[in-house]
Amino acid sequence: MTLSGKHIIVTGGGTGVGAETARTLAKAEARVTIIGRHEEPLQAQNLPYQLCDVTDAGAVVEAFNAARSQQGPISVVIANAGIADSVPFAQMATSQLQAMLAVNLIGVVNVWQAALADMKAAAWGRLIAIASTAGLKGYPYVSAYCASKHGVIGLTRALSLELAATGITVNTICPSFIETSMLERSIANIIEKTGMSEDKARAALYAKNPQKRFIQTDEIAGTVLWLCSEIARSVNGHALSVSGGEI
Numbered sequence: 366m367t368l369s370g371k372h373i374i375v376t377g378g379g380t381g382v383g384a385e386t387a388r389t390l391a392k393a394e395a396r397v398t399i400i401g402r403h404e405e406p407l408q409a410q411n412l413p414y415q416l417c418d419v420t421d422a423g424a425v426v427e428a429f430n431a432a433r434s435q436q437g438p439i440s441v442v443i444a445n446a447g448i449a450d451s452v453p454f455a456q457m458a459t460s461q462l463q464a465m466l467a468v469n470l471i472g473v474v475n476v477w478q479a480a481l482a483d484m485k486a487a488a489w490g491r492l493i494a495i496a497s498t499a500g501l502k503g504y505p506y507v508s509a510y511c512a513s514k515h516g517v518i519g520l521t522r523a524l525s526l527e528l529a530a531t532g533i534t535v536n537t538i539c540p541s542f543i544e545t546s547m548l549e550r551s552i553a554n555i556i557e558k559t560g561m562s563e564d565k566a567r568a569a570l571y572a573k574n575p576q577k578r579f580i581q582t583d584e585i586a587g588t589v590l591w592l593c594s595e596i597a598r599s600v601n602g603h604a605l606s607v608s609g610g611e612i
Contacts, residue, residue: 371441372432381545466509492534496518499511526602542580544582576609
């Protein structure tokens, strides 16, 4: 499978799913630009990059313009940047909800809008978000996170219909827990708050996955690669669960 000639932007591209996805797309001969807030992890990927906070619409436009000047019109945007936080609903501050929505939902809007004109001009494009099974169901103590990811799926379904006749598809990938540094922070938080052993904390997180394991970054990268291909040209408006059958 080749994506030769396609300029693809991956947000949150310095670590985890974003880094794995960027490497996979580069191997498929795409011209990849990664975007993130911190320079060191971006530099480590040995790919063209732009520093940018996806919550700042103006900064996103500037970063995309710079990427466009280096590698040409943008064909695909992978909106992967995201944050997670855990707090009981009764203790959740408005600022915590706003922060979650700013990155996980408005950040997706900002990066998709910044590339849309290129895709319409080419009559071809892929808008892909990395959300979560938390966009498909509820989990306790992460109500803000669930709300933000449900919002991404609503956005996907609406925009896919708006753009259906343009040659652009819009889809969201919904993994369950992925084995990344973010997961390790969640495990450490459980250990700190409950006194569980690491093995028990890990098992508690993947307990609802029928395969009894964590999702791996290459599984998400491979799903992205498939959605970018012509084989998936009729896949539009979907929230694709990558969860071992959890949902």
